[in-house]
């Protein structure tokens with residue numbers, strides 16, 4: 204039996220994942236003990252078009268683009284929510300928000316009460332320790348895990364990364380942004396200060412390189428969860444100067460934000476170089492993702508509608524690639540919808556780790572897609588946001604809220620949004636043709652969600668609405684129904 208390099212690597216992967224193995228017992232012995240390492244890069248607030256590989260002409264991301272090109276780019280990749288904490292809770296548990304109760308950041312009753320028609324569902328701001336996190340699920344498979352950067356789910360010893368199963372925590376706590384800013388001194392109890400003026404993104408990269416180096420002989424899981432590119436918008440002056448010389452492009456025009464992205468990109472380049480230097484590149488799976496859409500004060504998501512905080516595409520569609528030279532054909536793209544709850548089962552399959560006993564995983568492993576399949580088994584992906592997010596951003600439904608309570612489903616190229624205020628208070632399904640409770644978009648032909656087809660395609664509308672309502676029942680999604688007595692119309 205003759206093996207070329209790719210066959211060899213595939214055999215290694217199959218073995219690691221508990222799948223069929225190559226026939227050579229020597230080969231099994233040599234590679235059986237080694238499982239792929241996994242680096243999950245979670246950027247904060249990075250918009251879909253904030254990278255070169257998705258068409259930005261202003262921001263420069265040559266390292267990110269190179270890794271994307273060496274792997275598979277996902278063009279319909281979604282965060283589970285339009286803001287930070289819920290997407291992270293979904294990623295860490297592999298469960299949709301109704302199962303852990305983290306729906307939003309802070310209070311679910313944001314904005315002025317007099318503008319809210321319903322009493323929203325209460326929000327959990329931390330992840331309860333009874334959940335099994337991805338780090339806890341990987342541990343029995345022999346993985347050492349590190350969380351480096353923003354955590355936003357609580358603070359150690361109990362609810363930070365260490366309390367939730369990671370072996371290493373650098374800089375992670377309950378905060379959603381760097382309280383002391385991006386330059387040392389950081390005022391972060393989980394991150395000893397560096398030299399004055401050290402830049403946080405560079406520091407997290409340094410820490411990541413140290414972790415990789417220290418664990419090069421064993422499988423590791425590195426959750427590199429940059430604080431960048433969340434506010435405060437702060438960057439290194441030499442990089443800012445570079446972008447001040449560039450003409451804005453397609454609404455992207457902030458040189459400081461561009462420089463923040465540049466520092467992230469340089470860090471990715473340094474990590475890729477380290478993997479090469481240590482001979483780990485072929486056996487390390489690199490995921491690149493962001494937790495919600497681009498922030499209205501910093502970037503442009505066009506042609507996508509809306510920003511961080513809205514459930515239009517600009518709030519939830521993310522830049523994503525997976526590089527895994529042993530398995531993923533370079534230069535490939537996948538347009539199947541995937542969502543951040545999919546990472547948990549994906550990572551377990553890659554690691555050959557068992558699913559947590561007694562826990563439902565809502566996502567589906569994307570490993571078949573990585574191996575060239577075109578579809579997953581499921582019919583649709585869902586969102587549930589029974590809360591209010593204040594703010595006036597372009598593309599939102601009204602000028603007071605980035606979103607009001609909403610449920611969302613995407614099936615194939617179609618997307619339906621069910622707005623609970625109109626649904627609950629204005630006659631529900633009986634009045635669906637006139638109460639403005641649902642919106643239906645044909646994303647394949649209308650990526651900007653400009654044309655609401657709810658009444659033009661009632662069959663599709665009803666099909667998606669039935670799917671969404673069935674899903675809400677199946678996960679026990681709480682829908683706000685109590686009118687707010689303080690609402691003043």
Ligand SMILES: [Ca+2]
Nearest residue numbers: 247248287494
């Ligand atoms: Ca975020």
